[in-house]
Amino acid sequence: MNLTTILFYALAILTGACAVAVVVSQNIVRAAAWLLFALAGTAGTFFLLNADFVGATQLLVYVGGTLVLVVFGVMLTAQGPFIKMRIGAADWAIAAFVGLLLYAVLAVSLLQINVAGAKPGPMSNSENIGQALLGVRETVPQTEITGVPTHDAPRSAVYRTRMSYLLPFEIVSVHLLVVLIGAAYLARAKRRRGGAS
């Protein structure tokens, strides 16, 4: 019984319960709230996994950005009849069945993974992530960064050739730009033509 275990279970229960609550809750606003907590729990899980940067990013971007966006959406559209929308019991049954089926499949396949070699190790710090995003490689022994991997240096499990994530980084940034423009265009104010068009 160490802290990791307790924390894990607490966070897991929190996240899981909030996720289930998102599903179950009828009120859309309440569902948004539950989602918030679920996302927060996820962030905590990241921290637990020594992924500080990711966790931080999760909180910042996901919770603070995406979820706010969702809440905006909810607020914009949550008129009278749209706050609570129920579905029939048959739908619940089918959805529950499908969900359980999916969980069963996933769980069964998960449990068959050989986790013998899975040992927790230290996570990289932000510097490494930044360097990776910039496309910087670390060499051992530490010499000038030439960008050319050297082969005659002894390889150790610790030292590894880093991948360069510059291109995806750029793509994603351009992608964000496109999304920005696209979303802005899509959601522009249009003259209503008397209802459904």
Add this chain to the structure above:
Amino acid sequence: MSEIGLTHYLLLGAVLFVCGAVCMATKRNAIGILMGVELVLNGSTINFVAFAHFNETFEMEGQVFALFVIVLAAAEAAVALAIVLNFYNNHASVDVDTAEELKG
């Protein structure tokens, strides 16, 4: 069970994933479906980070990927929301059951 291993985290991710899928299937509100999508993405992110933590060769890749996922999720949420708002402008409703115009 004494040690929290990879499996635990994976199962957690699976739970989030399934919840997200069921949420997508059961919510009539379009925003609700969007929430389901967020949950699904989160579940997969947990998977990535868990694998990154428990496998040293995968350390960097996992986190970077998780970052990308988060970013893209945000982008996608923005677009989805734009679409939903467009839909709401045209149909005065966010009930996806009314979006049956493509019914064959």
Add this chain to the structure above:
Amino acid sequence: MSEFFADPYQFYAAHPGWLFVTATLLPLLSFVLIFLASGAWALLRRYRDDHPAAERMYYLFGGDVGGRGAAYVATGAIGLAFLLSLAGFLVFTFVDGDQEAARDRHESAIKELREKLVAGKGDRKEVEQDLREQEGALAAQDARWAGRSDWLRIFPGITNDPRRGTVLQLGFRIDSLAALMFMMVTFIATLIHIFSIGYMGEELEETVEDHHVHGEHGPLRRRGRFGRFFMYLSLFCFSMLNLVMADNLFLVFVSWELVGICSYLLVGFYFERQSASNAANKAFIVNRVGDAGFIIGLLILWTYVGTFNFEDLFRQVRCPVRDTQGGLVLGGQFVRGDLEPKENGAQTLRVTAPDDAAGASALLFPRDPSGDFHGVGPHGLEAINWDQVGTVEVHASPEKGQFGVMPYWMLVVAGLGIFLGCVGKSAQFPLHVWLPDAMEGPTPVSALIHAATMVAAGVYLVARVYPLFTPEALLVIAYIGGITLFVAASVAVVMTDIKKVLAYSTVSQLGYLMLALGVGGWTAGLFHLMTHAFFKALLFLCSGAVIYGCHHEQDMLKMGGLFPKMKITALTMLAGVLAISGVPTFSGWYSKDAILAQAFGYVYVHPGHVLLFLLPLVTAGITTFYMFRMWFLTFAGRPRDAHVYEHAHEPPWLLTIPLIVLAVCSVCVAWGRQPLNPEESFLAEKIGESQPASVIADFGRVENDPLWKGGRLKDEAHSERYYAQDMGWLAGDLALGLTILGVVFASLLYYYRVLDPAESQQQFPAVHAFLTHKWYFDEMYSAIIVRPSLVVAHWFKWFDLHVIDGAIHSVAYTAVWVAKWDGRFDNGVVDGLVNVVGRSVSGVGGSLRRVQTGSLRGYVLFLVLAAVGVFLLLTWWVTLVLAG
């Protein structure tokens, strides 16, 4: 032909027979001219309003009214024909004289010269030259009065003899009989043409009213047909003269049919009348029945003898009178025999005695006239040992110089067949039914065709082909003639229509002719033919004059006492009546006596056939009776109908002059050097010159006959003609007695009114009805022939409508049914297949469409399920693959 155009006179002088040919062609020319003119007139009439030239020509051709032009052309043609035939007859009689003698001279000279040549006597070249001269002279003599040309050679024939079979010829041959017939026909025809110009006067008008035909608005109105009448008359004259002149059966048959057509056209002259058109049909059809027999006869002769030419036929069928060796015993007779079994492929005939009924085959002699027929029988007049008579080699298809053979009964059938044609044409029992009905035609037609000429054609043909008739056939001819003359005379007694009386009288007299020919009176029969032609034509024209004078009244019961009003007609008619009754010194007396004498002679030799004498004898009395009855009813006594009597008048000169001429002829045409001697007659003498040798051979020889050059003759005890000549006076006296009896009866009944005919009618009603209905012949024919034909026709109509049309209809229905099924197949199966494909695709599409529910949540669920499914599938599959 070029000779003709170079010097016509020389041509006729060299070939006087062509005078008769020209005489025959003149009416044909008249026919063609009138035909073309009327055709042109009809054409011009149509276009007369369009062109002035057409209008002028139209009036030239007669215009609306028409004129007598056709009559003048026709009368001129036939009159000219008469003159030509008269000239020809005079040349024949006086210039050529005795042709037989000249012929004999030439033939004996030729025979001598030929013997000289064979024996090698004299200078060969001279002998040959003389021979050629004599042969040339003989040929020239033959060519004077005869001529023939091949018209149609069908195929080379079954033998090598080029003269055998399969040649149709056009030819003519004039002997005294033909010349006399020619003169008679043309003379009577000319007189009748003149009579017709007056009689048919009402046809000259533009509109003629026919009171016998009732239309919607009263009697029928039609255009006058004056020209047409003369056109038909000309055609008839041409065909009749052609028949007289013909020298082969084919040409006779052609003319036969032509006269039949003319009879049809002329009897049906007033064809709008139902009775007239029926009568025309009846005449033609009944004639046709006879023609069937004629054709059978022709076929048999063609098959066995191979020729139609009279001379060739007689030479082959009857044994020649003499050959190079002398007179043949069987000369002029049929040579009969039995066929012996074949030896070495050669068929032989054993000749049998002619008096027995033996011999199933008749010998056909070779056509080569100069032969030796020794094997046929001995020569000379001596008694014959028939055992010594030889056998003759015969062939089925004889070559030149060989004998042929035909079954004897075939010869009988051939004779009867040709006679059947004559029965039809000459209105003998049983085909006599058409002649009384043929009185529907105008009276000149009845006079010409049905008294003088066409009906005489049958008798003429019988006389012409006389050598072909076997004794059996002649007996049949005699009996039919006898029956006819009695039946017709009995019917004539009760007839009230003046023309019907004369019609039955004609039938009766034709029966006389046939009887005469049947009993061997060749000359007698033809003699009566000639005299009958004259007085019957006279009687008919007189009746025509009476009808004309009484304004087309034909019923004798409405006449009476017309004598003061129509003296010339009455007197001429009296002349005719006296002639037909056989009153002495009138022409009928001579000929009738000759017939009765011959009948008596025949019956004397064959007592079993006594009927053949009694019938003509009794009928002579009946003839007198009804003839005088007719005359008394018409001219004597009181008028029975005041209206008719008032309007009766003497016909104009145009009508009465032919009557007078004919009356004169009927009195004196038969006179000879001694008018009171019944056996002396110039006409009979001339006719006798053409008598065939078979008459002498069959019936014996009498004084006036030419010298018999043959062998055996019939001895007097068996010679019919001998008895006829010897004891004919008895027959004549009996006939005279009956004639007087007839006159007395007729006067008692109809002149002096001592006996009442109405009483006798009441006393014998059945007999009277029987006679008035003409022995019920028409009813019998109607029941036996007409009704069954109609029944059979109805059967055929049923068959045609139901079976044949039914078959066609069923084919049509089947086609429609098949089409319907085909349509159903096409619509159902073929289209169905296509539709099924379409519908199934559409159905599948419709079903699949429902997958698109439009429900987002459903899509998500399916997505998840699909993902799970794929995942499971893959894991299992991979597991299985890896495991296996």
